Amino acid sequence: MTLLPDINWPLIAHHLAQLAVAYVLSVPIGWNREAASRGVGLRTFPLVAIACCAYLLIGRDVLSGSESHARLMYGLMSGIGFIGGGAILKQEGTVSGTATAAAIWSTGAIGTAVAWQRYEIAIVVSIITVITLRALSPLKRFAHSNDKRKKRYRETHGE
Numbered sequence: 001m002t003l004l005p006d007i008n009w010p011l012i013a014h015h016l017a018q019l020a021v022a023y024v025l026s027v028p029i030g031w032n033r034e035a036a037s038r039g040v041g042l043r044t045f046p047l048v049a050i051a052c053c054a055y056l057l058i059g060r061d062v063l064s065g066s067e068s069h070a071r072l073m074y075g076l077m078s079g080i081g082f083i084g085g086g087a088i089l090k091q092e093g094t095v096s097g098t099a100t101a102a103a104i105w106s107t108g109a110i111g112t113a114v115a116w117q118r119y120e121i122a123i124v125v126s127i128i129t130v131i132t133l134r135a136l137s138p139l140k141r142f143a144h145s146n147d148k149r150k151k152r153y154r155e156t157h158g159e
């Protein structure tokens with residue numbers, strides 16, 4: 001018995017390209033929100049984009065019109081969104097936990113892909129989620145330092 005049966009590497013490359021487009025297109029939106037200190041930002045938007053893309057890639061490839069499978073997928077997506085919502089906290093004008101909520105949703109996509117034996121999607125979503133949570137943290141800190149500089153400027157110049 002093999003652990004990873006017949007992984008289609010060209011299909012992984014294809015899905016990686018699709019997920020990368022969703023990711024790249026969402027980063028400027030996340031950067032904009034991050035720079036504006038909106039709580040949801042640089043890490044959250046790419047994670048939500050790749051999670052949505054992954055759910056639809058899975059659905060496109062495995063749900064050949066079966067209404068029961070579609071209902072199952074809708075239920076999973078809603079349930080994971082509800083769980084992720086529980087990770088979001090708001091206090092004293094700040095929102096935290098949004099990247100965690102998005103990562104929870106991405107994890108739901110990974111689980112769904114594995115359940116449908118779509119390992120290539122699960123692998124790609126897992127890698128992108130980890131990279132997002134780890135590699136974009138320095139950019140997140142930079143965006144917040146810019147925001148603090150702008151606030152100090154406004155305070156000192158009376159704007």
